[in-house]
Amino acid sequence: MAYFLQQFLNGLHIGSIYALLAFGYALTYGILRRANLAHGAIFAFGGQVGILATVFAWNVLWLTLPAALGFGMLLAFAYAGLAAHVVSRTVLEPLRAGNPNTIVAATLAVAIVLMELGRLAMDSRDLWLPPILASTVVFWTDGAFPVTLTLIQIVDMAIVAAAVALAAAWLALSRFGASWRAICDDPLAASMCGIDSRRIFLATVVVSGMLAALAGVLAAIHFGNISFDTGLVFGLKVLFVAALGLGGSPLSAALGAMGVGLAESLWTGYFPGEWRDAGIFSALVLLLVLRSTDLARHQNV
16 A cells, blocks of 8 residues: 555656646647647756756856756746747747648657757756755655655645646636637637737747746756656657647646656556556557547547
8 A cells, every 4th residue: 555655646746747737738739729749848948958057057156056946947937938939939820820730840840959959058968966855754654665755746746736726827817818718719709809819829838838847947856857858758748638638728638647647657666667658658549549439429420
């Protein structure tokens, strides 16, 4: 029982990172209705910028570790927001009314560019942050097996819960949220009612990018490093969650992504770890096929 609970808690942590990433993805997906493969790359890009800026502040500016981390986070948000703004203006907005395959190809190209920028900035090597808040908190002990989480895992989950709750409340109560829902339902009718769809679309993509950057920074601080191809793997998992229909609302997308994180942790605990991603992707593909078959059967009826 203790072993299962440990895997469950580990799944809550990685699931919270997925949830934050999925919430941001669903914001853009709601308006775009196209697969945005650049979202995961912005996640990794934000994390890598955070690592580079933190290392620079520590080694060159001689800041204390908390100040260096704060400096890294600020630059990560700034660069991720700038990247999202550029992608929105130059790629997503001009192509969103065209063929869906064009969006997929263009955002894949953007993802490759961002991955290569990160690789070149790090000189094709990994930079590692020191362990931060690595002391453990014991939740329960079953004989000699303690069920624990590190302080950074607890802090990460608290930040994600606060960010998702605030973002969900903002969508539900603000004028921006009302405009966003109107554009998701019917862009033409929303424009006829006086809603500036271009401004809402740009703001949505930038906010989505900032949430992805926050997820990237939290992942970088916990793991100590983010590889160049990490964003593609994370982004594909979130994309499958949206394709399954769980991206209908940002909150449901976050909950679906949390489930993926829990499944990953339980797989790692009970099955060979090297087959984890293959198993998770296979399960997501199977669910997508079953759902598509079910929808087709209901349409024929």
